[in-house]
Amino acid sequence: MSQRRVPRWLLWLGVPVALVVLAVLLFRWDWLIPIVESRASAALGRPVQIAHLQVHLGRVTEVTATDVRVGNPDGFPEAAPLAQAPRATVQFDVMEYWHNKAVVLPLIELEHPQVSAQATADGKNNYTFSTGKPAGEGAPAESKSAMPRIDVFRILDGEAKVLIPRLKADFTLGIATRDETTPEPRIAVNAKGTYAGQPITGEALLGGLIYFQAQDRPWPLDVKLANGPTNVAVKGTIAHPLELQGADVQLLLRGTDMSLLQPLTGVPFPRTPNFSLGGRLDYADGRARFRDFDGKVGSSDLTGTITVSTGDDVPDVTADLRSKKVDLADLGGFIGETPGRTSTPGQTAQQRREVAKDEQRSRVLPDTPISLPKLTAANVHLKYQADSILGRDVPFDGMRTTMDLENGAIRLHPLSLQVGRGQISGDIALTPQENDAVQARADVQFQRVDLSRLMRATGFQGSGLIGGRAQINSSGKSLADILGRGNGALSLSMAGGGNLSALLVDLSGLRLGNALLSFLKLPDRTQVECFVGDFSLRSGQLDTRALLLDTEDVLITGDGKVDLARERINYRIRSQSKHFTIGQLPAPITIGGTFRDPDVGIDATEAAARGGAAAALGILAAPLAILPTIQFGVGDDNRCQSLVSRGQGGAGRR
Structure with a gap:
């Protein structure tokens, strides 16, 4: 019997088939790891390592990678890797892609993933990714909106460690998905550690990835956060979470x-x-x-x-x-x-202690340094209105302001305080300087300010309208510093038609008899003929150029200085009755001491008697010299003008 020979064509066909069968039997998916690692590393800009790769082929193909590790970018100090997971599984619907060219991922599951987001003191971090071109740039229009459909995204006991020295942040996030509350897994997050140097705790329940893909299903969120004594609660839905649009x-x-x-909001x-x-x-x-x-x-x-x-x-x-x-x-x-x-x-108890300490300290003017870093943290445009103002002895009825903070410079234009029928308003500018100080300029107008509102704060009575202007130009690191170095001027006036509590006028001249009657409410008012106060400010020293109060029966003048830097007063008030009054002591009142604890007394060394109009005009020499130069409506009133004429005439007769 002869031996049959194998056809040559079958031999040529069988060898490749045998090789394919052999390759399939011996093939290991791990052979593809270098290709996967290379492409993933290029995409992330960080080294990616995979220990093992397994693929289960089928209509829905499942790919599982074990011991996945994403390292830190080049040049970042040796530390824990950015991310790692013992096991990551992705399912891919092959037939959906074959028939509809759609990428459908029925499942993405991460087991015990760990993330370590870190930054160094010089600002370098391992969590900022360079995206190159904007997403979709150069791609066909139809591909820009094409995104994978993910049916289930599951995280099993994940953890993220955040360490950012610049933010004084060192906290841990526990991240996991929950399936028990809704058909779709929700993402649960809890936080614990420190942020901005304060303890931080929090918990959040967020919608899963499916909400990002369903246009008709808003993404739910429920967040509760405590950072030190600050508590934040956010609850609601976002219609389009990827664009952060349609929030409710x-x-x-x-x-x-x-x-x-500020650390939580950036504001x-x-x-x-x-x-x-x-x-x-x-x-x-x-x-x-x-x-x-x-x-x-x-x-x-x-x-x-x-x-x-x-x-x-x-x-x-x-x-x-x-x-x-x-x-x-x-x-x-x-x-x-x-x-x-x-x-x-x-x-809080701490706040009460701070307020009590502030009230008891020797200085009155605020000396807390202005925080320049806060001024440059944001540009702010503010409009504020207060319909009424509360507080013991506060003379203001309302307030409004427009404030702009740009590049660290503050402008209030204007800051307006309502006082009765009038207002105190001004433009204020604060500009940062290189030495951690600010340059301050202010121009304040007193427009028909109701005297009755101001007097109410003193315990006395009065009526009338006051006008004037205050200006200051200075620099410093706090309000006290700015005032203590300031240059400028202050002028106030009230012309005819007003009145003051007689007790106030009588006490200014130590008219003991009339003061007693004033306590008995007889009389209770005295008519104001003219009032002028004019002061200069030089290097924090407020010096009196003129202080004059002319009433129907007494003339009062004042001179002296107020040291804003040291918060000390050195002042003297003189008065002269236009009529003979039993009980008057023609001695000046002295005011000294500090802003917090002023001293009021009598200058016994100047007790020379004065008589009648001549003495009255004598104490008016300095105020009358400057009165004609003040233009806030004073010169238009015939009572102030007549006082000037009397003074000039009296000086000519002497």
């Missing part, structure tokens, strides 16, 4: 001091008493808005809207705020004082 979110802020919000706030604010939060066109909020800051109410634009290097903040009632003590942080009072509701 309620934001509640509570804490002991709004200045502690600089002055020191305040305790606060509680609630309102709506939304985001559109690159701007976050905290709108229609209302709440309390200390004893004051506050409503309005704050808008923050974050597209530039420095945030741009626009705020439109209003208070129906405000306690000026709550605004003390704006000028470097300790805000609030010991009686302010909700103050």
Whole structure:
């Protein structure tokens, strides 16, 4: 029997088939790891390592990578890798892609992933990625909107460690998905550690990735965060979370001091008493808005809207705020004082101690240095209005201001305080200097200021309208420093038609008999013929150029200096009755001591008797010399003008 020979063509076909079968039997998916690592490393800009790779082929193909590690960028100090996971699984729907060219991932699952986001003291970090071209640039229009569909995204016991020295941040995030509350897994996050040097704790329940893909299902979020004494609660939904559009979110802020919000918001706030604010939060066109909020800051109410634009290097903040009632003590942080009072509701024990200490210290003018870093942290445009002002002995009825803070320079244009039918308003500018000081300029107008409101704060009575102007140009590191170095002037006047409590005038001349009658309310007022006060400010020394009060029965003048740098007073007030009065002691009153503890006494060395009009005109020599140069409506009143004429005539007769 002859042996049959194998056809040559079958031999040529069988060898390749055998080789393919052999390759399939011996093939290991790990052989593809170098290719995967290379492409992943190039995409992330960080070395990527995979220990093993397994693939289960099928209609839905499953790829599993074990011991995945994403390292830090080149040049970053040796530290824990950016990310690592013992196991990562991705499922890919092959048939969906074959029929519809759609990328569908039924499952992405990460087991025990760990992330270590770190920064160094010089600002380098391992978590900033360079994206190169903007997403989709140069791609066909139809591919820009094509995104993978992810049915289930699951994280099993993940953890993220955050260490950023510049932010004084060292906290850990626990991250996991929950399946028990909704059909789709929700992402649960908890935080613990420190941020901005304060303890931080928090928890959040967020919608999973499926919400990012469903146009008709807004992304839910429920966040509660405590950073030191500050508490933040955010709850609601976002219609388009990838664009942060269509937010329907309620934001509640509570804490002991709004200045502690800066690390959380990037917006600089002055020191305040305790606060509680609630309102709506939304985001559109690159701007976050905290709108229609209302709440309390200390004893004051506050409503309005704050808008923050974050597209530039420095945030741009626009705020439109209003208070129906405000306690000026709550605004003390704006000028470097300790805000609030010991009686302010909700103050912490520490805040009460600080206020009490501030009230007992020897200095009165605020000497807290102006924080230049806070001034440059954002550009701020503020409109604020207070309908009424609370506080013991406060002479102001209302307040409004427009403030612009740009590149560290502050402008208030104007700051206006209502006093009765008139107002005190002015333009104020603070410009940073290289030596951590600020250049300060202020021009303040007193327009028909109601004397009755000012006198009410002194315990006396009076009526009439005061006008005038104050100017200052100075530099310093605090309000006390600025005033203690200042140059400028102050002029005030009240021409005819007003009146003052007779007790005030009588005490200024030590007219003991009439003072007693004034206590008995007989008489209780004296007519003001003319009032002028004119002062110069040189290097913090407020010097009297003229102080004159002419009433129907007494002439009062004053001279002396007020040292704003040392907060000391050296002043003398002289008076001369136009008529003989029993009980008058024609001795000057001296005012000395400090702002916190002034001394009032009698200058017994100057007790020479004066008589009648000649003596009265004698004490008017200095005021009459400067009175014609003051132009705030004083010269237009015939009573002030007649006083000038009398003085000039009297001087000519002597």
